[in-house]
Amino acid sequence: MENYTPREPRDNNAPPARRKQKKQSGCAGALLYLVVIFGIAALLSMVLLFSANDVFAFVKDNRSVTLTVPEDTTVKALSKELDQEGVIHYGSLFKLFVTVTGKDTTVLAGDYTLNPSMDYGAIIRSLRNSTGENTVTITIPEGYTIDQIREALLKHHVCSEESLDDALNTYPFKWDFLKGKTPGKNWLEGYLFPDTYEFYQKNDSAVQVINKMLNNFADKFDQPIADGAAGLGRSMHDIVTIASLVEREAQKEDEFAEIAGVIYNRLNNSQQFPYLQIDATVQYAVGHKDQLTEADLKVDSPYNTYTNKGLPPGPIASPGYTALYAASHPEDNGYYYYVAMPDGSHLFAKTNAEHEANKRKAAEAFEKASTQ
Numbered sequence: 001m002e003n004y005t006p007r008e009p010r011d012n013n014a015p016p017a018r019r020k021q022k023k024q025s026g027c028a029g030a031l032l033y034l035v036v037i038f039g040i041a042a043l044l045s046m047v048l049l050f051s052a053n054d055v056f057a058f059v060k061d062n063r064s065v066t067l068t069v070p071e072d073t074t075v076k077a078l079s080k081e082l083d084q085e086g087v088i089h090y091g092s093l094f095k096l097f098v099t100v101t102g103k104d105t106t107v108l109a110g111d112y113t114l115n116p117s118m119d120y121g122a123i124i125r126s127l128r129n130s131t132g133e134n135t136v137t138i139t140i141p142e143g144y145t146i147d148q149i150r151e152a153l154l155k156h157h158v159c160s161e162e163s164l165d166d167a168l169n170t171y172p173f174k175w176d177f178l179k180g181k182t183p184g185k186n187w188l189e190g191y192l193f194p195d196t197y198e199f200y201q202k203n204d205s206a207v208q209v210i211n212k213m214l215n216n217f218a219d220k221f222d223q224p225i226a227d228g229a230a231g232l233g234r235s236m237h238d239i240v241t242i243a244s245l246v247e248r249e250a251q252k253e254d255e256f257a258e259i260a261g262v263i264y265n266r267l268n269n270s271q272q273f274p275y276l277q278i279d280a281t282v283q284y285a286v287g288h289k290d291q292l293t294e295a296d297l298k299v300d301s302p303y304n305t306y307t308n309k310g311l312p313p314g315p316i317a318s319p320g321y322t323a324l325y326a327a328s329h330p331e332d333n334g335y336y337y338y339v340a341m342p343d344g345s346h347l348f349a350k351t352n353a354e355h356e357a358n359k360r361k362a363a364e365a366f367e368k369a370s371t372q
Contacts, residue, residue, distance in 0.1 A: 017098055054089045054120075055097060061086070061116045064215055068111050069127070075099075078127070087114050087123065094120060115211060117174035125205040140194040140213075143247045145284070147187050148316065149213075158199045159206040167206035175214055177221070177236050190240045190315025193217040220321050229327030233266075241311050243319035243327035248280035251344030253322050258348065260330035262338055267310065273336060276305040284316040304369035342369040 065085050069078065075098045083091035097120050112126055136156045140149055150168065154161055170183050172337055193216040199209055229239045242263055250259045266273040281325065282292055285301035295303070303312045319327070338346040338354035339362045347358035 022062050039186050051090060051093055052177065054093060056119050062215075062218065063116060064112045065116070066111065067114055082123070087116050088119075088120070094123075098124065113208070113212065115215070118207070118211070122171075122207045122211075126208045133199055135198050137196060139196045139319065140192070140322065142194045143244075143317045144194055145317050146189045146192065149192055153199075153209065156199075158209055162282065163206040164209075167210045171207055171210070173214060175218060177218065178214075186314075188214070190318055191217050192318050194318045194320050222323065225324050225328045228325070232328065232330075234328075235364065237314070238293055238311065239327045240319065241315045243323040244315035244317045245276075245278055245280060245312075246326050247319040247323040248283070248317050249278060250323075250346075251340075255333040255346055256322055256326035257329060258333060258335070259338060259346070260326040261333045262335045262348070264330045265334070265336050269336075270310065274309045275307070276311070278305045281305040281312050281316055284312075315347075342366050 006089060061181050065087050067081065067085060067087070075095055077235040079088075079091035079095040079098075082088045082094060088094050101124075114123060118126065136158065138152055138156055138158070140152060144152070146168065153159065153164060158164075159167075166189060169185055172183055173188075177189075177191065178188075188210070191212065192213040195213075195216055197209075197212060199212075225239065226236075229236060232239075234242075238347060242260065245263060246260050248258050263276060263278075266276055279292055281303045282296055282299065282301075282305070283289070285303040286292075286296050286299050289296075297306045300307075302308055303316065305312060333348070334350045335348040337352070337358070338360045339349075339355065340346055341362055342365050347362060349355040349358050
């Protein structure tokens, strides 16, 4: 007879085996819950990031958008149009910004030039102007410095001194050619294109005024100039700097490329000619005067090309198109020296001996001119 092993009594309260399967389902549910939470958080982060970019214009396109605002236009209608034109990306957010910041709910009628690179605050300031206001036409000559441009704008009451200084020295303009540059005193030197402009007198936004000049520079620094710079292995900053030197040194347009050639000859032969020795850079450092002194030529300044090798740290004035083109297409000559004549032309020389002879000729010409 086989041995009989009694079974252990069954515990009726024991959970069925399939409950393990429920526990696994619970883990999967928790994991799904976490995925959903993280997904929502990521989505909200993206929304906040894109919204902040739209409000503060961290990374947006640089282009001009002309907008005509009819009479009695509300912010709601304007927000929709700004969205449609691509100046902003979120019309509802712009409307909310206007409401929260307590700005007016109506906008002056008129024609406006806006830019997607402008933040919400700059857009609102620009929309305070209308074609119904008095306009003033200002000509910024080639070779004007930031200080001279500032004086011209203030003289014609285009905007307040405080707002203009803030725009010139602290406003973070978003143009590609300004990347890597930090706002500060004269950081826009050379990039405010000299031209004739029309502004709204006493009512124009300083940011809009400066942005109009920067936009003009971007248009004028065209493909031929960019191609010339690339062929020379020079950055835009180098080209604008060299162009500003040419603009301040040359008085006759047919000598622009010739003087640019002298500058490049010295830069490309730095062992023999370590110093550019350009008077205009010293003038920028000490202030413009008729005659530089020996002390001026020794002034401690990074812009003194008599004591500092190579190019100065940046432009010394706003060059026009001819100077920009000459800086990117210099004349291929063997000159290393030039000296000014009374009529604004220059005598060029390849050797120091020739240069000394030219200096004597120039001195005699100036002396003769002074007695006439």
